Amino acid sequence: MATREPPTVRWGIIVCTDAMEATGRISSWFVEDLVINRSDAKASHIIQAVGSSSLEKGNDFVARYCGKSNPSVYGAYSQVYDDPDVDIVYIGTPHAFHKQNCLDAIAKGKAVLCEKPLTMNARDAREVFDAARERGVYVAEAMWLRHRPLVHDLRKLIYKDKRIGEVFRAFSDFGVEMDIPNLPETSRYKQPSLGAGSLLDLGIYSITWAILALEEEPGSNPDDLTLNGVQTHWHGVEVTSSALLRYASTGRQGIVTSTTMTNGNPDMLARVQGTHGSIEVHGPFPARPTSFTVFPKFTDTLVDGLGDGVVVRGEGIKFDYPHAGRGFHFEADNTAVDYVSGKLESSIVSWSETIRVMEIMDELRSQGGTKYSQDLDA
Ligand SMILES: NC(=O)c1ccc[n+]([C@@H]2O[C@H](COP(=O)([O-])OP(=O)(O)OC[C@H]3O[C@@H](n4cnc5c(N)ncnc54)[C@H](OP(=O)(O)O)[C@@H]3O)[C@@H](O)[C@H]2O)c1
Incomplete structure (x- = not known):
C-alpha cells in the first residue's frame, strides 16, 4: 500500500529576534523547531517568508535561525500577508499587537497561528474569531502546551x-x-x-x-x-x-x-x-x-x-x-494538518477554549x- 506523503505548508514568520536587544525570542524558538529534520513529522514545513520592522534584522534572523531555508525577507509585516506563497502566518509580536496583526492577516485571507495570549481580553478574541469565520480562514492561538x-x-x-x-x-x-x-x-x-x-x-x-x-x-x-x-x-x-x-x-x-x-x-x-x-x-x-x-x-x-x-x-x-x-513542532504539525484539511479551528485549541x-x-x-x-x- 502506498504511504501518503505528509502535507507541506509554507510559513510566513512575523517578527524577528533582535540579538542585541534580546527581543523576539519566541520567533527564533519557533523556527528553530520548524527546521528540525524529524522522521516522525506529520507535516513538512517551509519557512517561506520573514517579516520584521527592519530588513537588516530580518536577514540576520534568517542567517541565525532558519537553517538551510531561504525565505523572502520583508521590512514590513504587510508584505508577508501579501505574499501569495505564504500559507500560514505565525505571529510572535508582543500581545498588545496580536489583535491587529491577526485582523490584517485574516483580511488578506491568510491562515494564522498567533502566540498566546491571542489578544488582551476576551472581547478582542471574539472579534478576531468573528473576522476569521467571516473570511473563512484558519486562526489558532499558539498554546503549544496543549499540543504536547x-x-x-x-x-x-x-x-x-x-x-x-x-x-x-x-x-x-x-x-x-x-x-x-x-x-x-x-x-x-x-x-x-x-x-x-x-x-x-x-x-x-x-x-x-x-x-x-x-x-x-x-x-x-x-x-x-x-x-x-x-x-x-x-x-x-x-x-x-x-x-x-x-x-x-x-x-x-x-x-x-x-x-x-x-x-x-x-x-x-x-x-x-x-x-x-x-x-x-x-x-x-x-x-x-x-x-x-x-x-x-x-x-x-x-x-x-x-x-x-x-x-x-x-x-x-x-x-x-x-x-x-523545544517542542514547538507538535503544535506546528497539528496546525499544518488542520490547515490542509480545510479546518477553520484548531483540533486541539478551539476558539471557545481560547475565549x-x-x-x-x-x-x-x-x-x-x-x-x-x-x-x-x-
Ligand atoms: N509560547 C511561549 O512559550 C512563549 C514564550 C515567550 C513569549 N511568548 C509570546 O510571544 C509574544 C512575543 O514574545 P517575545 O518575548 O518574543 O516578545 P519581544 O521580545 O518583546 O519581541 C517581539 C518582537 O515584536 C516586534 N515588535 C513590534 N512592535 C514592537 C514594539 N512596539 N515593541 C517591541 N517589539 C515589537 C519586534 O520584532 P521586529 O522588529 O522584527 O518587527 C520584536 O523583536 C508574546 O505575546 C508572548 O506572550 C510565547
Missing part, C-alpha cells in the same frame, strides 16, 4: 485509566524573575501598553494546567467554574497573580499562580491530587513539561510513629518525554485591579 504528547498521556492516565482515583485538586505556578526596574522602557515586561504583567504572560499556563488536570472535557461546562483572585502591582505593572478556582459540580479546586518576582520551581511545575494518589509534573517551566511522576498512596501501619490509618505516599513511577528541539481562558483572565484582572487600554476601547 505528555499532556495527552497525562490526561488519559487521569481520566481513562483513573490512576489517581478521583481528582480533587491541582496546583500550578509559573514564575520568571524579571529585573523590571532595570529593563529598558520599551520592554514588553515593563510597559502596560505592550501588555506587561505576569498573568497574560505566565499565568495563562498555570490556568491551562488547572483546566487540563481538573476538567475531563475542557470547556464543556464553563458555568461550573468560579474564581477568586488577587493581584499585586509594582509601578503600575502587575507582578503577582493568584487565583483559587472551584468547580461547583465536583468541588474540585485549582490553585494557580504567576509572578515576575521570582523563578518557578522546575522540580514541580504542576501537581495534581486524587483520591488514590498524585502526579507531579517536571520541566524547565510550565510551558515545557518534560516528565511526570505518578505517586500511588497506601495506608501503612508499619511507618514508625505514625500509627494505624496514616496514608503515605508510595514510590513514584516517572514517565519521561524526550523529544527533538474561555481569556474570560477567566478578564475576571481575575477585574478582581485584581489590572486594566489595559484595550479594555477601555468602545
Whole structure:
C-alpha cells in the first residue's frame, strides 16, 4: 500500500529576534523547531517568508535561525500577508499587537497561528474569531502546551485509566524573575501598553494546567467554574497573580499562580491530587513539561510513629518525554494538518477554549485591579 506523503505548508514568520536587544525570542524558538529534520513529522514545513520592522534584522534572523531555508525577507509585516506563497502566518509580536496583526492577516485571507495570549481580553478574541469565520480562514492561538504528547498521556492516565482515583485538586505556578526596574522602557515586561504583567504572560499556563488536570472535557461546562483572585502591582505593572478556582459540580479546586518576582520551581511545575494518589509534573517551566511522576498512596501501619490509618505516599513511577528541539513542532504539525484539511479551528485549541481562558483572565484582572487600554476601547 502506498504511504501518503505528509502535507507541506509554507510559513510566513512575523517578527524577528533582535540579538542585541534580546527581543523576539519566541520567533527564533519557533523556527528553530520548524527546521528540525524529524522522521516522525506529520507535516513538512517551509519557512517561506520573514517579516520584521527592519530588513537588516530580518536577514540576520534568517542567517541565525532558519537553517538551510531561504525565505523572502520583508521590512514590513504587510508584505508577508501579501505574499501569495505564504500559507500560514505565525505571529510572535508582543500581545498588545496580536489583535491587529491577526485582523490584517485574516483580511488578506491568510491562515494564522498567533502566540498566546491571542489578544488582551476576551472581547478582542471574539472579534478576531468573528473576522476569521467571516473570511473563512484558519486562526489558532499558539498554546503549544496543549499540543504536547505528555499532556495527552497525562490526561488519559487521569481520566481513562483513573490512576489517581478521583481528582480533587491541582496546583500550578509559573514564575520568571524579571529585573523590571532595570529593563529598558520599551520592554514588553515593563510597559502596560505592550501588555506587561505576569498573568497574560505566565499565568495563562498555570490556568491551562488547572483546566487540563481538573476538567475531563475542557470547556464543556464553563458555568461550573468560579474564581477568586488577587493581584499585586509594582509601578503600575502587575507582578503577582493568584487565583483559587472551584468547580461547583465536583468541588474540585485549582490553585494557580504567576509572578515576575521570582523563578518557578522546575522540580514541580504542576501537581495534581486524587483520591488514590498524585502526579507531579517536571520541566524547565510550565510551558515545557518534560516528565511526570505518578505517586500511588497506601495506608501503612508499619511507618514508625505514625500509627494505624496514616496514608503515605508510595514510590513514584516517572514517565519521561524526550523529544527533538523545544517542542514547538507538535503544535506546528497539528496546525499544518488542520490547515490542509480545510479546518477553520484548531483540533486541539478551539476558539471557545481560547475565549474561555481569556474570560477567566478578564475576571481575575477585574478582581485584581489590572486594566489595559484595550479594555477601555468602545
Ligand atoms: N509560547 C511561549 O512559550 C512563549 C514564550 C515567550 C513569549 N511568548 C509570546 O510571544 C509574544 C512575543 O514574545 P517575545 O518575548 O518574543 O516578545 P519581544 O521580545 O518583546 O519581541 C517581539 C518582537 O515584536 C516586534 N515588535 C513590534 N512592535 C514592537 C514594539 N512596539 N515593541 C517591541 N517589539 C515589537 C519586534 O520584532 P521586529 O522588529 O522584527 O518587527 C520584536 O523583536 C508574546 O505575546 C508572548 O506572550 C510565547
